[in-house]
Each structure stands twice: as C-alpha cells, then as structure tokens.
Amino acid sequence: MAQTASDSLDKLARGEQLKREGVIIRTWDLRKTFVMGDQEINAVSGISIEIKRGEYVAIMGPSGSGKSTLMNLIGCLDSLTSGLYYLNGTLVSQMNDEQLARTRNREIGFVFQTFNLLARSTALSNVELPLVYAGMGRKERAERAKAALEAVDLVPRMNHKPNELSGGQRQRVAIARALVNNPSLLLADEPTGALDTTTGNEIMALFERLHHAGNTVLLVTHENDIAQHAHRIIHIRDGQVERDETQ
Numbered sequence: 001m002a003q004t005a006s007d008s009l010d011k012l013a014r015g016e017q018l019k020r021e022g023v024i025i026r027t028w029d030l031r032k033t034f035v036m037g038d039q040e041i042n043a044v045s046g047i048s049i050e051i052k053r054g055e056y057v058a059i060m061g062p063s064g065s066g067k068s069t070l071m072n073l074i075g076c077l078d079s080l081t082s083g084l085y086y087l088n089g090t091l092v093s094q095m096n097d098e099q100l101a102r103t104r105n106r107e108i109g110f111v112f113q114t115f116n117l118l119a120r121s122t123a124l125s126n127v128e129l130p131l132v133y134a135g136m137g138r139k140e141r142a143e144r145a146k147a148a149l150e151a152v153d154l155v156p157r158m159n160h161k162p163n164e165l166s167g168g169q170r171q172r173v174a175i176a177r178a179l180v181n182n183p184s185l186l187l188a189d190e191p192t193g194a195l196d197t198t199t200g201n202e203i204m205a206l207f208e209r210l211h212h213a214g215n216t217v218l219l220v221t222h223e224n225d226i227a228q229h230a231h232r233i234i235h236i237r238d239g240q241v242e243r244d245e246t247q
Contacts, residue, residue: 011084011091019089024184024216025051025074030083030093032069043069045239046083051218053184056211058219058230066239068189071220075187076104088184105133109178109186113193115170117162117177123149123169124158127177134181148176151213152206168199175206179215186210189220204229 018026032044043066051057061067072078073085076092079100085093088107092100109130110116117126127145136144149155152172162170171191178186188207192200208229211217219230227233228247235242 015086015089015091018086022053023050024053024088026086028084031081033081042239047241053216056217056231058221058227058233059236060221060227060233061236062222065236067220067236071189075108076100105130107184109183111174111178111188111191113190115174117170117173119162122159122161123173126173127180130181144180148180151179152176167195168202171203186215186217192226
C-alpha cells in the first residue's frame with residue numbers, strides 16, 4: 001500500500017513539474033493495441049513525445065500510420081493500452097471514461113473535417129454547446145459564444161443555421177466552438193479535408209492567427225501542404241515516430 005501511495009505522489013510531482021515547464025502534452029511509450037479475432041493490431045507502438053504550451057505542431061502520416069489513433073489518445077477520445085500520458089500536468093492515462101470526458105471538455109477544443117454541427121441550431125447555439133455541458137448560465141454562455149465567433153470573424157452570421165453557411169463559414173463555427181472553453185489545446189483533425197483549396201487556405205490562415213494569439217495548436221493531416229503551415233512536424237509511420245522536424 002505504501003508503494004502505491006508513493007507511486008501516486010511521484011506521478012503527481014511529475015505532472016506539477018511538467019506544468020511548471022510549460023509542457024501541454026507528454027507521453028512515454030504510448031501504446032494502443034486492437035484485437036481483431038485472433039490477431040492483435042499495434043496501431044500505436046511506443047510513442048514518446050513532448051509538446052509545449054504555444055507550439056503549433058502537425059502530426060503527419062499516410063493512411064494506416066497510426067496518426068488517427070494517436071489523435072484519439074491525445075484527445076482523450078480513447079483509452080490507451082499501456083504507457084503514460086500527461087495533459088497539462090494531469091495524468092490522464094489512468095482515467096476512466098467519465099474522467100476522460102470531463103478532461104476532454106475542459107482541456108481540449110476539437111475541430112473536425114466534417115464540422116460536426118447541429119443542423120437545426122444557429123451558429124451561436126452550436127458554439128454554446130460545450131458551455132451547456134459545463135453547466136454555465138445562459139447569459140454568460142451567449143456572451144462567451146459571441147466572443148468566440150468574433151475571434152473567427154463570424155458575428156454577422158451568428159443567427160444562421162449550418163445549411164445557410166458556406167463550408168468555410170461552417171468550419172469557422174466549429175473553430176469558435178473549439179475555442180469557447182478557453183482550452184489548453186486546439187486539436188484539429190484534417191480541418192480542410194472538406195473544403196476547396198482557397199477556403200482551406202483561409203482556414204489555415206485563421207489557425208496561424210490563433211496560434212499567434214497564444215493558442216497551442218495540434219494539427220493531424222496526411223497532406224504535406226497543410227502540415228507545412230505548422231512550425232513543427234511529427235511524422236508517424238507504422239505506429240511510431242519516424243522523425244520530428246522543426247521548421
């Protein structure tokens with residue numbers, strides 16, 4: 001029992017140290033194995049990375065490289081098989097599903113390729129959604145959501161529903177929703193995949209602006225030209241880090 005308590009204190013102290021050093025993400029030997037019939041698939045095979053507050057990082061790799069599985073682990077959307085993962089100084093690798101959900105809502109803002117907006121709700125209501133889950137009052141929710149839409153230049157369209165917006169505007173709504181909780185990490189999964197080249201470039205320019213405003217941005221993509229917008233690229237292949245480049 002004493003050993004268990006000692007281990008817990010050591011892990012807590014490690015988390016506090018990482019937070020003091022400005023480390024948002026730290027993984028040690030991260031692994032995720034899927035069992036399919038009598039076969040084991042090692043989707044992530046021992047990844048150890050560190051990302052500091054304020055960085056703009058792309059995780060890049062071909063289909064089947066393990067980058068999407070790694071994103072799900074970093075985003076607290078899935079639990080890992082083994083290893084350690086600290087998010088903003090908190091050890092999340094030993095959390096249950098309920099704890100992961102709370103951490104996800106508090107610490108991470110998600111931007112997805114398909115926007116994931118509620119079709120019958122206005123842009124403002126879509127952006128408010130994470131604050132509803134957080135139990136925030138209606139007046140403060142509306143103020144925070146409007147401020148987030150202002151950050152992405154979309155206040156004039158805040159009462160429009162998704163089908164009344166262009167693809168680029170819908171992605172801006174999704175980005176505002178990701179920002180509204182003031183998360184530690186902005187996690188974008190193929191954010192330009194459903195957009196034309198011109199609109200995609202506009203969205204990437206917005207991410208650059210958000211990064212300059214102090215946001216930590218982690219971008220997951222298989223497209224080299226999109227990854228080039230980041231200041232650091234982590235290349236994933238066969239579930240492992242192939243190389244880690246600063247631009």
